[in-house]
Amino acid sequence: MIRKQTNDRTTNRRRPKLWHNCTNFRTLKQIHASMVVNGLMSNLFVVRELIYSASLLAPGALKYAHKLFDEIPKLDVSICNHVMRGTAQSMKPEKTISLYSEMEKRGVSPDRYTFTFVLKACSKLEWRYNGFAFHGKVVRHGFVYNEYVKNALILFHANCGDLGIASELFDASAKAQKVAWSSMTSGYAKRGKIYEALRLFDEMPEKDQVAWNVMITGCLKCKEVDTARELFDRFTEKDVVTWNAMISGYVNCGYPREALSIFMEMRDAGEHPDIVTMLSLLSACAVLGDIETGKRLHLYILEMASVSSSIHVWAPIWNALIDMYAKCGSIDRAIEVFRGMKNRDLSTWNTLIFGLALHHAEGSIKMFEEMQKLKVWPNEVTFIGVILACSHSGRVDEGRRYFSLMKDMYNIEPNIKHYGCMVDMLGRAGLLDEAFMFVKSMKIEHSAIVMRTLLGACKIYGNVELGKYANEKLLSMRKDESGDYVLLSNIYASTGQWEGVQKVRKMFDDTRVKKPTGISLIEEDNDKLMMQYLLSSEPESK
The missing domain is CATH 1.20.50 (Pheromone ER-1)
Known part of the structure:
Protein backbone atom coordinates (compact mmCIF):
# COMPACT_ATOMS: atom_id res chain seq x y z
CA MET A 1 0.00 0.00 0.00
CA ILE A 2 2.89 2.33 0.75
CA ARG A 3 4.24 1.76 -2.77
CA LYS A 4 0.96 2.86 -4.32
CA GLN A 5 1.22 6.19 -2.54
CA THR A 6 4.79 6.83 -3.65
CA ASN A 7 4.92 10.17 -5.44
CA ASP A 8 6.36 10.77 -8.88
CA ARG A 9 9.58 12.23 -7.52
CA THR A 10 10.33 9.05 -5.58
CA THR A 11 9.40 6.96 -8.62
CA ASN A 12 11.74 8.99 -10.77
CA ARG A 13 14.56 8.52 -8.32
CA ARG A 14 14.11 4.72 -8.24
CA ARG A 15 13.56 4.31 -11.98
CA PRO A 16 17.16 4.16 -13.29
CA LYS A 17 18.06 1.03 -11.29
CA LEU A 18 14.78 -0.66 -12.19
CA TRP A 19 15.13 -0.13 -15.94
CA HIS A 20 18.84 -0.85 -15.87
CA ASN A 21 17.96 -4.39 -14.76
CA CYS A 22 15.42 -4.82 -17.56
CA THR A 23 17.60 -6.78 -19.99
CA ASN A 24 15.17 -9.37 -21.34
CA PHE A 25 11.57 -9.75 -22.41
CA ARG A 26 10.55 -11.79 -19.36
CA THR A 27 11.77 -9.12 -16.92
CA LEU A 28 9.97 -6.46 -18.95
CA LYS A 29 6.65 -8.31 -18.63
CA GLN A 30 7.21 -8.79 -14.88
CA ILE A 31 7.78 -5.05 -14.45
CA HIS A 32 4.68 -4.33 -16.52
CA ALA A 33 2.60 -6.67 -14.32
CA SER A 34 3.93 -4.96 -11.20
CA MET A 35 3.01 -1.55 -12.63
CA VAL A 36 -0.55 -2.72 -13.31
CA VAL A 37 -0.91 -4.17 -9.78
CA ASN A 38 0.42 -0.99 -8.18
CA GLY A 39 -1.72 1.35 -10.27
CA LEU A 40 1.18 3.02 -12.08
CA MET A 41 -0.17 2.74 -15.62
CA SER A 42 -1.68 6.23 -15.31
CA ASN A 43 1.78 7.69 -14.67
CA LEU A 44 2.94 8.83 -18.12
CA PHE A 45 6.58 9.06 -17.03
CA VAL A 46 6.70 5.40 -15.96
CA VAL A 47 4.69 4.21 -18.97
CA ARG A 48 7.07 6.11 -21.25
CA GLU A 49 10.04 4.25 -19.74
CA LEU A 50 8.23 0.91 -20.08
CA ILE A 51 7.63 1.50 -23.80
CA TYR A 52 11.16 2.80 -24.30
CA SER A 53 12.64 -0.34 -22.71
CA ALA A 54 10.38 -2.57 -24.81
CA SER A 55 11.41 -0.79 -28.00
CA LEU A 56 15.09 -1.52 -27.30
CA LEU A 57 14.72 -5.24 -26.62
CA ALA A 58 14.16 -8.16 -29.01
CA PRO A 59 11.70 -7.97 -31.97
CA GLY A 60 9.03 -9.69 -29.88
CA ALA A 61 9.36 -6.94 -27.28
CA LEU A 62 8.97 -4.26 -29.95
CA LYS A 63 5.66 -5.84 -30.95
CA TYR A 64 4.78 -5.71 -27.25
CA ALA A 65 5.65 -2.00 -27.26
CA HIS A 66 3.26 -1.43 -30.17
CA LYS A 67 0.50 -3.17 -28.22
CA LEU A 68 1.16 -0.98 -25.18
CA PHE A 69 1.14 2.07 -27.43
CA ASP A 70 -2.31 1.16 -28.79
CA GLU A 71 -3.72 0.73 -25.28
CA ILE A 72 -2.50 4.01 -23.77
CA PRO A 73 -5.52 6.33 -23.43
CA LYS A 74 -3.46 9.53 -23.43
CA LEU A 75 -0.31 9.89 -25.54
CA ASP A 76 2.44 12.46 -25.48
CA VAL A 77 5.09 13.10 -28.13
CA SER A 78 7.85 11.51 -26.04
CA ILE A 79 6.03 8.17 -25.86
CA CYS A 80 5.42 8.27 -29.61
CA ASN A 81 9.08 9.04 -30.29
CA HIS A 82 10.27 6.16 -28.13
CA VAL A 83 8.20 3.65 -30.09
CA MET A 84 9.07 5.19 -33.47
CA ARG A 85 12.78 5.18 -32.74
CA GLY A 86 12.84 1.46 -31.97
CA THR A 87 10.57 0.71 -34.94
CA ALA A 88 12.66 2.72 -37.41
CA GLN A 89 15.72 0.67 -36.39
CA SER A 90 13.87 -2.66 -36.60
CA MET A 91 13.44 -5.15 -39.43
CA LYS A 92 9.97 -3.68 -40.12
CA PRO A 93 10.50 0.08 -40.29
CA GLU A 94 7.28 0.56 -42.30
CA LYS A 95 5.34 0.46 -39.01
CA THR A 96 6.96 3.83 -38.17
CA ILE A 97 4.79 5.54 -40.79
CA SER A 98 1.55 4.08 -39.42
CA LEU A 99 2.63 5.09 -35.90
CA TYR A 100 3.03 8.66 -37.12
CA SER A 101 -0.46 8.55 -38.66
CA GLU A 102 -1.90 7.28 -35.37
CA MET A 103 -0.05 10.04 -33.53
CA GLU A 104 -1.62 12.71 -35.77
CA LYS A 105 -5.04 11.11 -35.50
CA ARG A 106 -4.86 11.32 -31.70
CA GLY A 107 -3.92 14.99 -31.77
CA VAL A 108 -0.25 14.72 -30.72
CA SER A 109 1.99 17.33 -32.37
CA PRO A 110 5.37 16.05 -33.62
CA ASP A 111 8.67 17.53 -32.51
CA ARG A 112 12.10 17.63 -34.15
CA TYR A 113 12.98 14.08 -33.06
CA THR A 114 9.79 12.64 -34.57
CA PHE A 115 10.82 13.60 -38.09
CA THR A 116 14.31 12.12 -37.76
CA PHE A 117 12.72 8.70 -37.09
CA VAL A 118 10.11 8.76 -39.87
CA LEU A 119 12.66 10.07 -42.40
CA LYS A 120 15.10 7.35 -41.38
CA ALA A 121 12.37 4.76 -41.97
CA CYS A 122 11.56 6.23 -45.41
CA SER A 123 15.25 6.17 -46.30
CA LYS A 124 15.64 2.57 -45.17
CA LEU A 125 12.54 1.50 -47.11
CA GLU A 126 13.34 3.76 -50.08
CA TRP A 127 9.82 5.15 -49.87
CA ARG A 128 10.36 8.19 -52.04
CA TYR A 129 6.87 9.68 -52.06
CA ASN A 130 6.35 9.26 -48.32
CA GLY A 131 9.69 10.96 -47.73
CA PHE A 132 8.72 13.93 -49.88
CA ALA A 133 5.43 14.20 -47.96
CA PHE A 134 7.30 14.26 -44.65
CA HIS A 135 9.66 16.90 -46.03
CA GLY A 136 6.59 19.05 -46.55
CA LYS A 137 5.47 18.42 -42.97
CA VAL A 138 8.96 19.37 -41.72
CA VAL A 139 8.67 22.73 -43.49
CA ARG A 140 5.12 23.24 -42.21
CA HIS A 141 6.16 22.58 -38.60
CA GLY A 142 9.24 24.81 -38.89
CA PHE A 143 11.95 22.19 -38.25
CA VAL A 144 13.80 22.46 -41.55
CA TYR A 145 16.69 24.39 -39.98
CA ASN A 146 17.15 21.99 -37.08
CA GLU A 147 20.49 20.24 -37.59
CA TYR A 148 19.18 16.74 -36.72
CA VAL A 149 16.18 17.05 -39.01
CA LYS A 150 18.30 18.54 -41.79
CA ASN A 151 20.73 15.60 -41.51
CA ALA A 152 17.78 13.20 -41.76
CA LEU A 153 16.48 15.06 -44.83
CA ILE A 154 19.91 14.93 -46.48
CA LEU A 155 20.15 11.19 -45.75
CA PHE A 156 16.71 10.55 -47.25
CA HIS A 157 17.15 12.66 -50.39
CA ALA A 158 20.70 11.42 -51.00
CA ASN A 159 19.62 7.80 -50.53
CA CYS A 160 16.35 7.69 -52.46
CA GLY A 161 14.90 11.16 -52.93
CA ASP A 162 16.60 13.75 -55.08
CA LEU A 163 20.34 14.46 -55.13
CA GLY A 164 19.64 18.04 -56.23
CA ILE A 165 17.54 18.69 -53.13
CA ALA A 166 20.14 16.94 -50.96
CA SER A 167 22.84 19.23 -52.43
CA GLU A 168 20.76 22.33 -51.64
CA LEU A 169 20.31 21.18 -48.04
CA PHE A 170 24.04 20.46 -47.81
CA ASP A 171 24.86 24.06 -46.94
CA ALA A 172 27.50 25.57 -44.65
CA SER A 173 25.72 24.49 -41.46
CA ALA A 174 25.26 20.92 -42.73
CA LYS A 175 28.90 20.72 -43.76
CA ALA A 176 29.81 21.09 -40.11
CA GLN A 177 28.21 17.66 -39.50
CA LYS A 178 30.18 14.52 -40.32
CA VAL A 179 26.99 12.51 -40.84
CA ALA A 180 25.88 14.88 -43.62
CA TRP A 181 29.15 14.37 -45.51
CA SER A 182 28.76 10.59 -45.23
CA SER A 183 25.13 10.77 -46.41
CA MET A 184 26.03 12.81 -49.47
CA LYS A 238 40.13 -0.76 -40.37
CA ASP A 239 37.39 -2.46 -38.36
CA VAL A 240 35.43 -5.63 -39.12
CA VAL A 241 32.95 -3.59 -41.18
CA THR A 242 35.79 -2.42 -43.45
CA TRP A 243 37.08 -5.96 -43.98
CA ASN A 244 33.55 -7.24 -44.59
CA ALA A 245 32.94 -4.50 -47.16
CA MET A 246 35.98 -5.63 -49.16
CA ILE A 247 35.24 -9.35 -48.85
CA SER A 248 31.55 -9.09 -49.81
CA GLY A 249 32.41 -6.52 -52.49
CA TYR A 250 34.92 -8.85 -54.13
CA VAL A 251 32.36 -11.70 -54.08
CA ASN A 252 29.61 -9.52 -55.58
CA CYS A 253 31.97 -8.18 -58.27
CA GLY A 254 32.94 -11.69 -59.34
CA TYR A 255 36.31 -12.01 -57.61
CA PRO A 256 35.78 -14.87 -55.12
CA ARG A 257 39.49 -15.83 -54.95
CA GLU A 258 40.41 -12.26 -54.04
CA ALA A 259 37.74 -12.36 -51.33
CA LEU A 260 39.40 -15.40 -49.76
CA SER A 261 42.77 -13.68 -50.05
CA ILE A 262 41.45 -10.61 -48.21
CA PHE A 263 40.22 -12.92 -45.45
CA MET A 264 43.75 -14.22 -44.99
CA GLU A 265 44.98 -10.62 -44.70
CA MET A 266 42.23 -10.01 -42.16
CA ARG A 267 43.40 -12.92 -40.00
CA ASP A 268 47.05 -11.83 -40.30
CA ALA A 269 46.05 -8.33 -39.15
CA GLY A 270 44.52 -9.83 -35.99
CA GLU A 271 40.93 -8.84 -36.85
CA HIS A 272 38.30 -11.38 -35.82
CA PRO A 273 35.66 -12.21 -38.44
CA ASP A 274 31.97 -12.21 -37.60
CA ILE A 275 28.92 -13.97 -39.03
CA VAL A 276 28.70 -11.46 -41.91
CA THR A 277 32.28 -12.34 -42.87
CA MET A 278 31.44 -16.04 -42.86
CA LEU A 279 28.39 -15.55 -45.08
CA SER A 280 30.45 -13.81 -47.76
CA LEU A 281 33.25 -16.38 -47.57
CA LEU A 282 30.86 -19.31 -47.85
CA SER A 283 29.37 -17.65 -50.92
CA ALA A 284 32.89 -17.36 -52.41
CA CYS A 285 33.54 -21.06 -51.76
CA ALA A 286 30.21 -21.99 -53.36
CA VAL A 287 31.10 -20.03 -56.51
CA LEU A 288 34.59 -21.58 -56.71
CA GLY A 289 33.50 -25.07 -55.72
CA ASP A 290 36.25 -24.86 -53.09
CA ILE A 291 35.02 -27.46 -50.63
CA GLU A 292 38.31 -27.70 -48.67
CA THR A 293 38.21 -24.02 -47.71
CA GLY A 294 34.49 -24.43 -47.07
CA LYS A 295 35.20 -27.23 -44.58
CA ARG A 296 37.73 -25.04 -42.75
CA LEU A 297 35.16 -22.24 -42.56
CA HIS A 298 32.65 -24.74 -41.19
CA LEU A 299 35.06 -25.63 -38.39
CA TYR A 300 35.61 -21.96 -37.66
CA ILE A 301 31.84 -21.40 -37.47
CA LEU A 302 31.56 -24.30 -35.00
CA GLU A 303 34.26 -22.62 -32.88
CA MET A 304 32.27 -19.37 -32.98
CA ALA A 305 29.12 -21.29 -32.01
CA SER A 306 30.87 -22.79 -28.98
CA VAL A 307 31.27 -19.33 -27.44
CA SER A 308 28.07 -17.73 -28.77
CA SER A 309 24.74 -19.49 -28.37
CA SER A 310 23.03 -16.99 -30.70
CA ILE A 311 24.81 -18.48 -33.76
CA HIS A 312 23.03 -21.81 -33.16
CA VAL A 313 19.64 -20.22 -33.79
CA TRP A 314 20.74 -17.86 -36.58
CA ALA A 315 19.46 -19.70 -39.66
CA PRO A 316 21.24 -17.72 -42.44
CA ILE A 317 24.71 -18.98 -41.50
CA TRP A 318 23.62 -22.64 -41.55
CA ASN A 319 21.63 -22.07 -44.74
CA ALA A 320 24.81 -20.69 -46.32
CA LEU A 321 26.69 -23.83 -45.25
CA ILE A 322 24.02 -26.04 -46.82
CA ASP A 323 24.17 -23.99 -50.02
CA MET A 324 27.97 -24.16 -50.12
CA TYR A 325 28.14 -27.93 -49.63
CA ALA A 326 25.36 -28.55 -52.16
CA LYS A 327 27.00 -26.37 -54.83
CA CYS A 328 30.33 -28.09 -54.20
CA GLY A 329 28.62 -31.45 -54.79
CA SER A 330 28.94 -32.65 -51.19
CA ILE A 331 25.30 -33.68 -50.79
CA ASP A 332 25.84 -35.80 -47.65
CA ARG A 333 27.42 -32.89 -45.79
CA ALA A 334 24.64 -30.52 -46.91
CA ILE A 335 22.03 -32.92 -45.51
CA GLU A 336 24.10 -33.44 -42.34
CA VAL A 337 24.10 -29.68 -41.64
CA PHE A 338 20.37 -29.57 -42.37
CA ARG A 339 19.63 -32.44 -39.95
CA GLY A 340 21.77 -30.84 -37.26
CA MET A 341 19.96 -27.50 -37.31
CA LYS A 342 17.91 -26.65 -34.22
CA ASN A 343 15.78 -24.00 -35.87
CA ARG A 344 14.92 -24.58 -39.51
CA ASP A 345 12.85 -22.02 -41.34
CA LEU A 346 11.28 -22.12 -44.80
CA SER A 347 14.44 -20.62 -46.26
CA THR A 348 16.39 -23.61 -44.92
CA TRP A 349 14.13 -26.09 -46.72
CA ASN A 350 14.27 -24.03 -49.92
CA THR A 351 18.08 -23.83 -49.77
CA LEU A 352 18.41 -27.61 -49.56
CA ILE A 353 15.74 -28.30 -52.21
CA PHE A 354 17.43 -25.87 -54.61
CA GLY A 355 20.91 -27.16 -53.76
CA LEU A 356 19.92 -30.76 -54.50
CA ALA A 357 17.93 -29.91 -57.64
CA LEU A 358 20.88 -29.97 -60.07
CA HIS A 359 23.15 -32.61 -58.52
CA HIS A 360 20.70 -34.89 -56.72
CA ALA A 361 17.22 -34.30 -58.15
CA GLU A 362 15.71 -37.37 -56.47
CA GLY A 363 16.90 -36.10 -53.07
CA SER A 364 15.39 -32.68 -53.79
CA ILE A 365 11.98 -34.21 -54.48
CA LYS A 366 12.22 -36.41 -51.37
CA MET A 367 12.97 -33.35 -49.23
CA PHE A 368 9.87 -31.67 -50.61
CA GLU A 369 7.79 -34.73 -49.76
CA GLU A 370 9.23 -34.71 -46.22
CA MET A 371 8.42 -31.02 -45.98
CA GLN A 372 4.80 -31.78 -46.86
CA LYS A 373 4.57 -34.57 -44.26
CA LEU A 374 5.84 -32.19 -41.57
CA LYS A 375 3.18 -29.62 -42.60
CA VAL A 376 5.79 -26.99 -43.53
CA TRP A 377 3.94 -24.65 -45.88
CA PRO A 378 5.92 -24.09 -49.11
CA ASN A 379 6.12 -20.83 -51.05
CA GLU A 380 6.72 -19.94 -54.71
CA VAL A 381 10.50 -20.40 -54.30
CA THR A 382 10.00 -23.98 -53.07
CA PHE A 383 8.12 -24.93 -56.21
CA ILE A 384 10.76 -23.42 -58.49
CA GLY A 385 13.30 -25.77 -56.89
CA VAL A 386 11.03 -28.83 -57.08
CA ILE A 387 10.04 -28.31 -60.74
CA LEU A 388 13.71 -27.68 -61.59
CA ALA A 389 14.57 -31.01 -59.94
CA CYS A 390 11.86 -32.73 -62.03
CA SER A 391 13.29 -31.09 -65.14
CA HIS A 392 16.80 -32.40 -64.50
CA SER A 393 15.66 -35.92 -63.65
CA GLY A 394 13.20 -36.25 -66.53
CA ARG A 395 10.20 -36.62 -64.19
CA VAL A 396 7.72 -34.89 -66.44
CA ASP A 397 4.57 -36.36 -64.88
CA GLU A 398 5.68 -35.32 -61.39
CA GLY A 399 6.60 -31.87 -62.64
CA ARG A 400 3.14 -31.40 -64.12
CA ARG A 401 1.60 -32.63 -60.84
CA TYR A 402 3.65 -30.22 -58.71
CA PHE A 403 2.78 -27.33 -61.00
CA SER A 404 -0.94 -28.11 -60.50
CA LEU A 405 -0.43 -28.71 -56.76
CA MET A 406 1.10 -25.26 -56.37
CA LYS A 407 -2.06 -23.64 -57.72
CA ASP A 408 -4.76 -26.00 -56.48
CA MET A 409 -3.59 -26.83 -52.95
CA TYR A 410 -1.36 -23.93 -51.94
CA ASN A 411 -3.05 -21.10 -53.91
CA ILE A 412 0.28 -19.92 -55.29
CA GLU A 413 -0.07 -18.13 -58.60
CA PRO A 414 2.73 -19.21 -60.99
CA ASN A 415 5.18 -16.51 -61.98
CA ILE A 416 7.47 -16.29 -65.00
CA LYS A 417 10.13 -18.43 -63.31
CA HIS A 418 7.72 -21.32 -62.78
CA TYR A 419 6.73 -21.11 -66.43
CA GLY A 420 10.41 -21.05 -67.42
CA CYS A 421 11.08 -24.22 -65.42
CA MET A 422 8.10 -26.00 -66.99
CA VAL A 423 9.19 -25.07 -70.52
CA ASP A 424 12.72 -26.24 -69.67
CA MET A 425 11.36 -29.55 -68.37
CA LEU A 426 9.15 -30.19 -71.41
CA GLY A 427 11.91 -29.08 -73.79
CA ARG A 428 14.49 -31.39 -72.23
CA ALA A 429 12.05 -34.30 -72.58
CA GLY A 430 11.56 -33.51 -76.27
CA LEU A 431 7.88 -32.60 -75.76
CA LEU A 432 8.19 -29.52 -77.95
CA ASP A 433 4.55 -29.40 -79.06
CA GLU A 434 3.40 -29.48 -75.44
CA ALA A 435 6.01 -26.86 -74.54
CA PHE A 436 4.71 -24.70 -77.40
CA MET A 437 1.09 -25.05 -76.22
CA PHE A 438 2.17 -24.36 -72.64
CA VAL A 439 3.83 -21.11 -73.72
CA LYS A 440 0.77 -20.13 -75.76
CA SER A 441 -1.49 -20.71 -72.73
CA MET A 442 0.58 -18.59 -70.33
CA LYS A 443 -1.57 -16.07 -68.47
CA ILE A 444 1.31 -13.65 -68.03
CA GLU A 445 3.45 -11.82 -70.53
CA HIS A 446 6.19 -13.87 -72.17
CA SER A 447 9.75 -13.46 -70.94
CA ALA A 448 12.94 -13.63 -72.98
CA ILE A 449 14.26 -16.43 -70.76
CA VAL A 450 11.17 -18.58 -71.51
CA MET A 451 11.43 -18.06 -75.25
CA ARG A 452 15.19 -18.62 -75.23
CA THR A 453 14.65 -21.88 -73.32
CA LEU A 454 12.16 -22.99 -75.98
CA LEU A 455 14.55 -21.92 -78.74
CA GLY A 456 17.38 -23.95 -77.15
CA ALA A 457 15.16 -27.06 -77.04
CA CYS A 458 14.27 -26.54 -80.72
CA LYS A 459 17.99 -26.52 -81.53
CA ILE A 460 18.57 -29.81 -79.69
CA TYR A 461 15.69 -31.55 -81.48
CA GLY A 462 16.00 -29.73 -84.83
CA ASN A 463 12.47 -28.28 -84.80
CA VAL A 464 12.69 -25.40 -87.29
CA GLU A 465 9.07 -24.24 -87.20
CA LEU A 466 8.89 -23.83 -83.43
CA GLY A 467 12.38 -22.35 -83.49
CA LYS A 468 11.19 -19.66 -85.89
CA TYR A 469 8.22 -18.90 -83.62
CA ALA A 470 10.42 -18.59 -80.54
CA ASN A 471 12.94 -16.45 -82.40
CA GLU A 472 10.25 -14.09 -83.69
CA LYS A 473 8.99 -13.63 -80.14
CA LEU A 474 12.51 -12.96 -78.92
CA LEU A 475 13.19 -10.39 -81.65
CA SER A 476 9.93 -8.61 -80.81
CA MET A 477 11.26 -8.18 -77.27
CA ARG A 478 14.81 -7.13 -78.15
CA LYS A 479 16.98 -7.28 -81.28
CA ASP A 480 20.41 -6.75 -79.75
CA GLU A 481 21.14 -10.31 -78.57
CA SER A 482 23.51 -11.93 -81.08
CA GLY A 483 23.06 -15.34 -79.44
CA ASP A 484 19.37 -15.47 -80.45
CA TYR A 485 20.28 -15.14 -84.14
CA VAL A 486 23.03 -17.74 -83.82
CA LEU A 487 20.69 -20.25 -82.15
CA LEU A 488 18.16 -19.98 -84.99
CA SER A 489 20.96 -20.19 -87.56
CA ASN A 490 22.21 -23.38 -85.89
CA ILE A 491 18.71 -24.90 -86.04
CA TYR A 492 18.60 -24.35 -89.79
CA ALA A 493 22.13 -25.69 -90.17
CA SER A 494 21.40 -28.85 -88.14
CA THR A 495 18.66 -29.77 -90.65
CA GLY A 496 20.67 -28.76 -93.73
CA GLN A 497 18.50 -25.75 -94.55
CA TRP A 498 21.32 -23.48 -95.72
CA GLU A 499 18.95 -20.99 -97.30
CA GLY A 500 17.49 -20.38 -93.85
CA VAL A 501 21.01 -19.89 -92.47
CA GLN A 502 21.61 -17.16 -95.07
CA LYS A 503 18.31 -15.43 -94.20
CA VAL A 504 19.20 -15.33 -90.52
CA ARG A 505 22.67 -14.01 -91.37
CA LYS A 506 21.08 -11.20 -93.42
CA MET A 507 18.68 -10.34 -90.56
CA PHE A 508 21.66 -10.27 -88.23
CA ASP A 509 23.66 -7.96 -90.53
CA ASP A 510 20.66 -5.67 -91.14
CA THR A 511 20.21 -5.04 -87.43
CA ARG A 512 23.94 -4.25 -87.11
CA VAL A 513 24.17 -6.24 -83.90
CA LYS A 514 27.78 -6.88 -82.97
CA LYS A 515 29.21 -9.88 -81.21
CA PRO A 516 31.75 -9.12 -78.45
CA THR A 517 35.13 -8.49 -80.08
CA GLY A 518 37.76 -11.20 -79.76
CA ILE A 519 35.44 -13.81 -78.21
CA SER A 520 34.56 -17.09 -79.90
CA LEU A 521 30.85 -17.84 -79.79
CA ILE A 522 30.35 -20.97 -77.73
CA GLU A 523 27.25 -22.47 -76.20
CA GLU A 524 26.76 -21.29 -72.62
CA ASP A 525 26.23 -23.65 -69.71
CA ASN A 526 22.41 -23.57 -69.79
CA ASP A 527 22.07 -25.13 -66.34
CA LYS A 528 24.25 -22.44 -64.80
CA LEU A 529 22.41 -19.64 -66.60
CA MET A 530 19.03 -21.03 -65.60
CA MET A 531 20.07 -21.33 -61.95
CA GLN A 532 21.38 -17.76 -61.88
CA TYR A 533 18.11 -16.56 -63.36
CA LEU A 534 15.93 -18.53 -60.95
CA LEU A 535 17.88 -17.31 -57.93
CA SER A 536 17.72 -13.66 -58.99
CA SER A 537 15.28 -11.50 -57.03
CA GLU A 538 13.41 -10.16 -60.05
CA PRO A 539 12.24 -11.78 -63.29
CA GLU A 540 14.17 -10.81 -66.40
CA SER A 541 12.87 -7.53 -67.80
CA LYS A 542 11.96 -7.12 -71.41
Missing part, protein backbone atom coordinates in the same frame (compact mmCIF):
# COMPACT_ATOMS: atom_id res chain seq x y z
CA THR A 185 29.02 10.63 -50.34
CA SER A 186 26.95 7.47 -49.96
CA GLY A 187 24.11 8.95 -52.00
CA TYR A 188 26.36 9.80 -54.97
CA ALA A 189 28.02 6.39 -54.84
CA LYS A 190 24.68 4.58 -54.66
CA ARG A 191 23.45 6.39 -57.79
CA GLY A 192 26.58 5.35 -59.66
CA LYS A 193 28.14 8.83 -59.54
CA ILE A 194 31.35 7.52 -58.07
CA TYR A 195 33.57 10.41 -59.20
CA GLU A 196 31.32 12.98 -57.50
CA ALA A 197 31.42 10.77 -54.39
CA LEU A 198 35.23 10.65 -54.52
CA ARG A 199 35.39 14.43 -54.93
CA LEU A 200 33.24 14.92 -51.84
CA PHE A 201 35.29 12.37 -49.94
CA ASP A 202 38.52 14.22 -50.80
CA GLU A 203 36.94 17.52 -49.64
CA MET A 204 35.67 16.01 -46.40
CA PRO A 205 37.39 17.93 -43.56
CA GLU A 206 37.41 14.98 -41.18
CA LYS A 207 37.19 11.40 -42.41
CA ASP A 208 36.04 9.05 -39.68
CA GLN A 209 35.68 5.28 -39.83
CA VAL A 210 32.10 5.53 -41.11
CA ALA A 211 33.15 7.78 -44.01
CA TRP A 212 35.92 5.41 -45.12
CA ASN A 213 33.59 2.40 -44.93
CA VAL A 214 30.88 4.24 -46.88
CA MET A 215 33.32 5.19 -49.62
CA ILE A 216 34.87 1.73 -49.95
CA THR A 217 31.39 0.13 -50.06
CA GLY A 218 30.22 2.69 -52.61
CA CYS A 219 33.17 2.02 -54.93
CA LEU A 220 32.54 -1.71 -54.82
CA LYS A 221 28.84 -1.26 -55.58
CA CYS A 222 29.89 0.70 -58.66
CA LYS A 223 32.33 -2.10 -59.60
CA GLU A 224 35.28 0.26 -59.08
CA VAL A 225 37.30 -2.55 -57.52
CA ASP A 226 40.76 -1.02 -57.99
CA THR A 227 39.68 2.30 -56.45
CA ALA A 228 38.10 0.48 -53.52
CA ARG A 229 41.31 -1.49 -52.96
CA GLU A 230 43.37 1.70 -53.09
CA LEU A 231 41.16 3.33 -50.44
CA PHE A 232 41.23 0.15 -48.38
CA ASP A 233 45.04 0.10 -48.40
CA ARG A 234 45.20 3.80 -47.45
CA PHE A 235 42.86 3.39 -44.48
CA THR A 236 44.87 2.60 -41.37
CA GLU A 237 42.07 2.09 -38.80
